[in-house]
Amino acid sequence: MDVQIKPGIQALVLPDRRFKTVRIDLHFLKHAAIKDLAARSLVANILETSTQKYNNQVKFTHALSEMFGASFGVGAGKKGNTHDVGFSIIVANDKYVQGQSLIRTAIDFLNEVIMHPLRGNNGFDDETFMRQKQNMINYVKSSIEDKQYWSAQQLRSLTFGTKVIQGVPGYGLIEDLEGLQNEDVYRAYLDMIENDLIHISVSGDVDSDAVLQDLSRFEFTKRNINLGTLITNFAVLDHELKRVEHQDVKQARLNLSYNIPAFITSDDSFTAIVFNSLFGGSPQSKLFVNVREKASLAYYASSSLDLYDGILNVQTGINGMNHDQTVEIINRQLEDIQNGDFAELELNNIKKGLRSDYLAGMDQQRTAHRRGLNDYLLHRHVGAEQWLEKLEEVTKQNIEEMARRVKVRAEFFLNGD
Numbered sequence: 001m002d003v004q005i006k007p008g009i010q011a012l013v014l015p016d017r018r019f020k021t022v023r024i025d026l027h028f029l030k031h032a033a034i035k036d037l038a039a040r041s042l043v044a045n046i047l048e049t050s051t052q053k054y055n056n057q058v059k060f061t062h063a064l065s066e067m068f069g070a071s072f073g074v075g076a077g078k079k080g081n082t083h084d085v086g087f088s089i090i091v092a093n094d095k096y097v098q099g100q101s102l103i104r105t106a107i108d109f110l111n112e113v114i115m116h117p118l119r120g121n122n123g124f125d126d127e128t129f130m131r132q133k134q135n136m137i138n139y140v141k142s143s144i145e146d147k148q149y150w151s152a153q154q155l156r157s158l159t160f161g162t163k164v165i166q167g168v169p170g171y172g173l174i175e176d177l178e179g180l181q182n183e184d185v186y187r188a189y190l191d192m193i194e195n196d197l198i199h200i201s202v203s204g205d206v207d208s209d210a211v212l213q214d215l216s217r218f219e220f221t222k223r224n225i226n227l228g229t230l231i232t233n234f235a236v237l238d239h240e241l242k243r244v245e246h247q248d249v250k251q252a253r254l255n256l257s258y259n260i261p262a263f264i265t266s267d268d269s270f271t272a273i274v275f276n277s278l279f280g281g282s283p284q285s286k287l288f289v290n291v292r293e294k295a296s297l298a299y300y301a302s303s304s305l306d307l308y309d310g311i312l313n314v315q316t317g318i319n320g321m322n323h324d325q326t327v328e329i330i331n332r333q334l335e336d337i338q339n340g341d342f343a344e345l346e347l348n349n350i351k352k353g354l355r356s357d358y359l360a361g362m363d364q365q366r367t368a369h370r371r372g373l374n375d376y377l378l379h380r381h382v383g384a385e386q387w388l389e390k391l392e393e394v395t396k397q398n399i400e401e402m403a404r405r406v407k408v409r410a411e412f413f414l415n416g417d
Contacts, residue, residue: 002376005200005215008223012372013211014203014365022103022204023090023365026110027373028196031228032083034165037172039180039188041076044085045132046185048074050118050125067105068092074113077170080230080308082377085192087114090365093205103206104214114193115219123186133180140174147414151253152315155412158241159257159311160234166309197225199376201369230377231263232309234409241410249416251299252320256330257313257409261402264307265378270390271398272312275406276305277350278399279337280314284349286333286342287314297326312406320415327411337403340396347396354391358384 002010030036054060064070071090076083087110091102118125144150153169160167171177198220202211236259262272280287280303291301299317306313318326336342361367362384375381382390 002199002372003212005212006220006222008225009198009220010200010376011212011215012199012201012369012376013206013208014201014368014372015206015208016203016368017205018363019204019365020093020096021090021365022093022106022202022206023088023369024103024106024110025201025366025369025373026087026114027199028085028192029079029082029199029227029377030192030196031081031226032078032165034163034168034172035176036083036188037078037165037168037170038176039172039185040083040085040192041171042133042136042177042180042185043189043192044074044076045136046124046128047087047113047117047189049132050128051112052116052118053112055118063109067102067109068097070102070106070109072109078165079377081165081232082227082230083165083170085196095205101214103202103211104217107214107217111218117189120182122182123189124182126182129182129185133177133185136171137174137177140169140171140177143169147247147249147251147253148315148317151255151412151414152313154243154245154414155255155257155313155410158243158410158412159313160309164232166232166234194221195223195225197223197227199373201372203365203368227377230308231265233263234259234309234311236407237409240408242413243411244413244415246415249414251317252323252416253412253414254316254318254323254326255314255412256327257311257411259407259409260305260310260312261405262307263310264374265380268398268402269307271394271402272305272307273354274347274350274391274394275337275399275402276303276312277354278342278347279303279312279333279403281305282350282353284346284353286336287316287330290333291316291326291329295325295329297322297329301330311409323413323415334403334406338400340400342396342399344396347399351391351394355388358387358391 002012005011050060054063064072073088076085089106091106094102118128120126157167260272262268287301292298301316303314
């Protein structure tokens with residue numbers, strides 16, 4: 001259960017004796033616009049490198065090694081309409097060290113990283129700012145070399161357009177990044193620590209009351225924040241959007257998106273999860289078996305589900321000459337599901353795979369934290385027993401009915417021919 005430490009600051013403690021480590025995840029969450037993404041992502045990169053106390057990489061690394069080799073990281077990304085700057089640290093349980101509270105030390109380290117960055121005249125330390133900005137620009141520009149990732153981004157912009165955050169990468173737009181000044185990014189940092197919703201998760205063999213007491217060491221102030229809804233309903237289009245690009249590539253990429261009538265909070269979200277796994281989201285799926293294995297039309301073929309925006313994506317790597325044939329056989333897999341051309345045994349095997357994946361996730365601290373955060377943001381709680389029951393309730397007829405309501409939205413084709 002989430003506990004409010006202060007207004008706008010939530011804590012979730014998950015005591016579990018199975019875990020030998022203690023994991024602390026801390027998220028700064030904001031209902032974001034496109035203009036926010038580049039600055040907030042650069043803030044994450046800057047805060048990961050130095051602080052006033054640990055003002056160089058040697059001191060920073062030494063602080064982690066003093067916590068018996070703690071694992072630490074910072075990242076930024078999107079969840080529906082929300083941008084998330086996340087901090088994570090993993091330390092050994094206090095039971096395995098003598099005379100030291102690693103949990104308290106880890107919290108103090110996170111507080112130092114977040115609240116006391118290395119500063120300069122314009123906000124952040126100028127050298128750190130310039131280095132991290134250039135590193136991020138280099139990363140963004142190099143992403144075009146990963147054709148699978150780049151093609152997925154092109155499909156995203158085609159699917160959603162470029163006026164909402166769903167249509168742009170999590171790091172924002174390259175032109176926004178290149179134009180950022182130190183004071184712009186520092187202003188975004190101050191807005192983040194003063195106004196974002198903060199969610200903290202702690203798991204391990206811990207005492208909940210003691211952890212909640214230790215979390216008061218963070219120097220966060222109360223805030224009044226309304227994230228709004230995470231979910232957006234993108235209406236079905238009158239016609240399919242298509243874009244073709246030609247580059248010197250040996251392997252063409254054919255990516256498609258579909259509207260799927262389900263969202264993460266809707267009753268039929270479990271039907272969508274099973275449908276996706278049957279269609280292309282597992283090694284037992286129709287895309288994998290029939291497009292990749294039997295027809296040998298694709299180097300890879302899979303689907304993924306976005307239940308925050310009601311979108312299903314298909315990714316394939318193919319020979320460019322096989323474009324039309326690949327589209328035809330992908331459409332055939334969807335039609336087969338619409339017509340009920342799959343056996344109950346096939347459906348049961350798909351459910352077994354999903355059940356196994358879910359249960360395996362319960363043994364991972366990261367997954368437990370992610371599920372807890374989602375439950376808080378979505379104002380609901382789905383326990384393991386309920387989740388598995390909902391999965392079992394999905395019928396063959398449910399799958400057929402949903403498949404008939406899946407509508408193609410966009411196609412991006414990167415061709416080397």
